[in-house]
Amino acid sequence: MELYAILRRDGWTTEDDLKEAAARSTAEGDAMPDDIRWIRSYVLAEESGELGTVCIYQASSPDAIRRHADAAGLPVTEVIPVADTVIVRADPASTMA
Secondary structure, three states, rough: OOEEEEEEEEEOHHHHHHHHHHHHHHHHHHHOOOOOOEEEEEEEEEOOOOOOOOOOEOOOHHHHHHHHHEEEEEEEEOOEEEOOOOOOOOOOOOOOO
């Protein structure tokens, strides 16, 4: 599996909407473990006032990402292959917990 960044612009209006989407994403991902694995997401404060995300996934292909998103009802603005990872510091604690 390869690493991908998925940009999802203006996908949700509230944190609750985003949490529901995360639950659907997890359930669909669990149903296709050989094709996709959710690693982490960063929530974006969009200019529109809505929430977007940058999600990091391992997947067998961009098509697997799009199938997963369709099944979970998630937007996909762009799928970008990750060339490398540079970790300078660990991610800070989540504020949405």
